[in-house]
Amino acid sequence: MARGINKVILVGNLGRDPEVRYSANGAAIANVSIATSESWKDKNTGEQVEKTEWHRVVMFRRLAEIAGEYLKKGSKVYIEGKLQTRKWQDKEGQDRYTTEIVANEMQMLDSRGGGTANFDNNYDSGQSSSGGGAGSGGGQPEPVPMGDFDDDIPF
Amino acid sequence: MARGINKVILVGNLGRDPEVRYSANGAAIANVSIATSESWKDKNTGEQVEKTEWHRVVMFRRLAEIAGEYLKKGSKVYIEGKLQTRKWQDKEGQDRYTTEIVANEMQMLDSRGGGTANFDNNYDSGQSSSGGGAGSGGGQPEPVPMGDFDDDIPF
Amino acid sequence: MARGINKVILVGNLGRDPEVRYSANGAAIANVSIATSESWKDKNTGEQVEKTEWHRVVMFRRLAEIAGEYLKKGSKVYIEGKLQTRKWQDKEGQDRYTTEIVANEMQMLDSRGGGTANFDNNYDSGQSSSGGGAGSGGGQPEPVPMGDFDDDIPF
Amino acid sequence: MARGINKVILVGNLGRDPEVRYSANGAAIANVSIATSESWKDKNTGEQVEKTEWHRVVMFRRLAEIAGEYLKKGSKVYIEGKLQTRKWQDKEGQDRYTTEIVANEMQMLDSRGGGTANFDNNYDSGQSSSGGGAGSGGGQPEPVPMGDFDDDIPF
DNA sequence: TTTT
DNA sequence: TTTT
Numbered sequence: 001m002a003r004g005i006n007k008v009i010l011v012g013n014l015g016r017d018p019e020v021r022y023s024a025n026g027a028a029i030a031n032v033s034i035a036t037s038e039s040w041k042d043k044n045t046g047e048q049v050e051k052t053e054w055h056r057v058v059m060f061r062r063l064a065e066i067a068g069e070y071l072k073k074g075s076k077v078y079i080e081g082k083l084q085t086r087k088w089q090d091k092e093g094q095d096r097y098t099t100e101i102v103a104n105e106m107q108m109l110d111s112r113g114g115g116t117a118n119f120d121n122n123y124d125s126g127q128s129s130s131g132g133g134a135g136s137g138g139g140q141p142e143p144v145p146m147g148d149f150d151d152d153i154p155f
Numbered sequence: 156m157a158r159g160i161n162k163v164i165l166v167g168n169l170g171r172d173p174e175v176r177y178s179a180n181g182a183a184i185a186n187v188s189i190a191t192s193e194s195w196k197d198k199n200t201g202e203q204v205e206k207t208e209w210h211r212v213v214m215f216r217r218l219a220e221i222a223g224e225y226l227k228k229g230s231k232v233y234i235e236g237k238l239q240t241r242k243w244q245d246k247e248g249q250d251r252y253t254t255e256i257v258a259n260e261m262q263m264l265d266s267r268g269g270g271t272a273n274f275d276n277n278y279d280s281g282q283s284s285s286g287g288g289a290g291s292g293g294g295q296p297e298p299v300p301m302g303d304f305d306d307d308i309p310f
Numbered sequence: 311m312a313r314g315i316n317k318v319i320l321v322g323n324l325g326r327d328p329e330v331r332y333s334a335n336g337a338a339i340a341n342v343s344i345a346t347s348e349s350w351k352d353k354n355t356g357e358q359v360e361k362t363e364w365h366r367v368v369m370f371r372r373l374a375e376i377a378g379e380y381l382k383k384g385s386k387v388y389i390e391g392k393l394q395t396r397k398w399q400d401k402e403g404q405d406r407y408t409t410e411i412v413a414n415e416m417q418m419l420d421s422r423g424g425g426t427a428n429f430d431n432n433y434d435s436g437q438s439s440s441g442g443g444a445g446s447g448g449g450q451p452e453p454v455p456m457g458d459f460d461d462d463i464p465f
Numbered sequence: 466m467a468r469g470i471n472k473v474i475l476v477g478n479l480g481r482d483p484e485v486r487y488s489a490n491g492a493a494i495a496n497v498s499i500a501t502s503e504s505w506k507d508k509n510t511g512e513q514v515e516k517t518e519w520h521r522v523v524m525f526r527r528l529a530e531i532a533g534e535y536l537k538k539g540s541k542v543y544i545e546g547k548l549q550t551r552k553w554q555d556k557e558g559q560d561r562y563t564t565e566i567v568a569n570e571m572q573m574l575d576s577r578g579g580g581t582a583n584f585d586n587n588y589d590s591g592q593s594s595s596g597g598g599a600g601s602g603g604g605q606p607e608p609v610p611m612g613d614f615d616d617d618i619p620f
Numbered sequence: 621t622t623t624t
Numbered sequence: 625t626t627t628t
Contacts, residue, residue, distance in 0.1 A: 003627055004322035004346030005233060005262065006363055008393065009474065011315035011543055011572065015618045033618050036314030053316055053394060054618050076574065078160060078476055078543075083318065083393075084363060085409070098620075099395070099409035107160065107476065109541065109574050153480045153498050153519050154242065154252060155563075159501030160476035161518055163548065164319065166388055166417065167469035170621030190622045191469030207622080208471055208549060229622060231419065233321055233388075238473070238548075239518060240564070254550070254564035262321065264386065264419050315543055315572065325625030345626040362626075384626060388470060397619065407619060417470065468623055 008101045010055055010079040011109070012036040020068035030064035032057040032071065032103075034079065057081065057101045066117045070108060080105040163256045165210055165234040166264065167191040175223035185219035187212040187226065187258075189234065211255045212236065218261055221272045225263060235260040318411045320365055320389040321419065322346040330378035340374035342367040342381065342413075344389065366410045367391065373416055376427045380418060390415040473566045475520055475544040476574070477501040485533035495529035497522040497536065497568075499544065522546065522566045531582045535573060545570040 012034040019031045034057055039050040057079055059067050071077065081103035090096050106117050167189040174186045189212055194205040212234055214222050226232065236258035245251050261272050322344040329341045344367055349360040367389055369377050381387065391413035400406050416427050477499040484496045499522055504515040522544055524532050536542065546568035555561050571582050 001350065001628090002262070002346070002348045004344075005235075005319060005388075006322070006346040006365070007319040009315060009317040009319075011476075011574070013314070033620070034314075035618075036312070036316040038312045040311065052617075053392075054620070055316070055393060056620055078315075080160075082363075083365060083409075083411075096406075098407075099393075101393075107157070109476070152517075153500075154240070155498070155519070155521055156505065157501070157503045159478070159499075160474060160543075161501040161520070162474040164470060164472040164474075166321075166419070167471070168622040170623095188621065189469075191467070191471040192623070193467045194624085195466065205624090208547075209621080210471070210548060231623080233470075237518075238520060238564075238566075251561070252563075254548075256548075264321070312572070315545075323626040325627095343625065347627070349628085360628090364625075386627080390470075395619070417467070466624090 006082040008079070008081050008083055010034055010036060010057070010077075010101065012055065012077065012079075014071055014073055014075045014077065015054065016073045018064075018067045018071050020064060027061050028059075028064035028068065030059040030067040032059065032067055032077075034077065055079075055101055056098070057103050059103045059106065063103060063106055063117050067106065076109040078105075078107040078109055079103050161237040163234070163236050163238055165189055165191060165212070165232075165256065167210065167232065167234075169226055169228055169230045169232065170209065171228045173219075173222045173226050175219055182216050183219035183223065185214040185222040187214065187222055187232075189232065210234075211253070212258050213255050214258045214261065218258060218272050222261065231264040233260075233262040233264055234258050316392040318389070318391050318393055320344055320346060320367070320387075320411065322365065322387070322389075324381055324383055324385045324387065325364065326383045328374075328377045328381050330374055337371050338369075338374035338378065340369040340377040342369065342377055342387075344387065365389075366408070367413050368410050369413045369416065373413060373427050377416065386419040388415075388417040388419055389413050471547040473544070473546050473548055475499055475501060475522070475542075475566065477520065477542065477544075479536055479538055479540045479542065480519065481538045483529075483532045483536050485529060492526050493524075493529035493533065495524040495532040497524065497532055497542075499542065520544075520566055521563070522568050524568045524571065528568060528571055528582050532571065541574040543570075543572040543574055544568050 015033040015035050021029050023029055034055045035052050036055065037050055037052040039048055041047065042049050079101065081101040083099060084102050085097050085099045088096050088098065170188040170190050176184050178184055189210040190207050191210065192205055192207040194203060196202065197204050234256065236256040238254060239257050240252050240254045243251050243253065325343040325345050331339050333339055344365045345362050346365065347360055347362040349358060351357065352359045389411065391411040393409060394412050395407050395409045398406050398408065480498040480500050486494050488494055499520045500517050501520065502515055502517040504513055506512065507514050544566065546566040548564060549567050550562050550564045553561050553563065
């Protein structure tokens with residue numbers, strides 16, 4: 001159940017290779033850094049300006065494994081997920097907050113990448129994978145050729 | 156698995172009560188008509204113009220049951236789903252196409268409504284749920300534990 | 311121009327009244343705190359758990375004025391915007407980061423609210439609007455004529 | 466102004482080259498056919514099944530010109546727009562309805578494509594471009610290299 | 621057929 | 625701090 005909608009959609013490129021680690025129960029967790037950017041001409045100087053936004057994306061379980069296996073620095077991806085702000089303590093013991101996108105869908109957009117991976121990814125400290133959620137099978141995101149699909153366009 | 160993203164997000168009002176029927180295997184199917192509208196001042200006449208767009212939304216299984224039970228003419232809802240164009244034959248035997256939004260998430264936005272219903276809904280003509288997809292049919296929308304991250308963010 | 315997609319969609323309730331202030335050039339800036347929440351039954355204890363996520367939303371210019379005028383604590387809103395992480399220094403001079411949603415569309419979802427406000431909102435520290443982007447600041451959201459397509463769709 | 470949200474997000478491939486034509490007032494109109502697909506293993510036969518959905522996308526003005534110039538059969542694109550159902554008469558004089566996505570944002574996702582084109586696109590039968598809307602600016606979507614952006618990731 |  |  002949910003009250004409210006909390007949805008993020010990103011299309012961007014990885015700034016570095018995914019970092020994959022494993023939780024106590026063996027579930028993969030991947031951290032991915034994604035860049036989106038905008039550019040415009042500055043009104044005063046007339047110069048072209050570019051601003052890059054970096055997004056901290058976290059994936060769990062099978063989605064994290066797929067990220068670790070198929071994504072790398074420079075990869076272009078579609079990400080769908082939700083915002084989550086975590087509280088943590090820095091070395092001085094002060095409260096700090098970090099906002100991340102918890103991904104529940106990922107799609108590789110590079111030429112020969114392919115396929116969507118769609119799972120329920122949540123912090124899941126201990127009690128196994130999940131249930132009613134979604135998920136399924138996982139499996140390789142087998143690059144489906146889209147070759148000559150122009151045959152049966154119904155319009 | 157999916158290649159590509161096919162996503163629709165609607166916030167609008169029901170033009171009439173949902174129509175719920177049942178498939179051979181007992182799964183509920185709801186048809187819902189949702190209006191979204193835009194208005195603007197006509198550049199020439201200076202008059203305020205309004206254009207309403209009607210969306211044909213279809214829901215399956217538990218989501219359809221919830222729609223049938225809680226939604227009615229005038230209800231405001233958030234809908235997330237995918238586009239699907241069905242081919243059918245009219246009485247003259249001619250091919251016709253109808254585009255619908257197959258909902259996979261619905262949220263009632265009226266004051267005393269409440270909560271999201273989130274399922275996988277697919278045409279499901281007999282052979283039960285399907286596969287590669289996600290989901291699972293109906294049942295309570297039991298979400299997934301997310302560990303103990305703090306709730307109280309001070310801003 | 312943009313490379314990549316950076317999009318956030320929220321439906322939630324304001325945790326408190328909007329805070330509106332004005333920049334040096336007189337443009338309104340509104341800060342809004344929006345809650346979205348999820349609840350589920352804990353697998354171990356069997357208890358119903360709820361987790362609320364708080365989103366820091368910032369609006370500019372006309373959109374900020376509308377927020378200040380029409381929104382209040384408890385208001386339900388639809389927000390569309392983009393993620394932006396700002397760097398700042400705390401009193402110890404340490405770098406801190408805060409992630410916000412910069413709204414470009416807002417829609418009040420309460421019974422007697424109404425209508426969308428749709429603008430381009432960007433940090434705009436002095437040198438006015440910007441360029442490559444779209445929009446332009448404030449003013450009436452005068453939409454665009456769409457020809458005379460029929461309104462009454464019979465389904 | 467709008468009451469309601471009517472939003473479509475697509476990532477898919479063009480099934481054929483864009484078809485560009487011009488309205489009486491010289492504004493470009495592009496029709497684009499976009500495929501998204503899903504595949505899953507049939508529960509009964511155990512075979513892998515694939516279902517392709519075709520989306521009829523229409524673009525106007527500068528966005529249409531960019532589509533005509535840069536997109537071709539097979540191109541992968543991100544599209545954002547709204548649903549619109551048009552009524553028309555077939556040769557027998559019968560009412561027919563066609564649902565299209567009217568794009569207001571497009572982004573080429575192929576390796577060396579690049580950049581977003583973001584405009585207001587609406588049917589615009591006669592009275593010229595529009596106003597308060599957004600966009601314009603136009604200009605080439607100049608492929609911005611994203612080379613080695615790993616330097617300044619702040620996390 | 622909704623909603624403002 | 626909201627909402628159910």
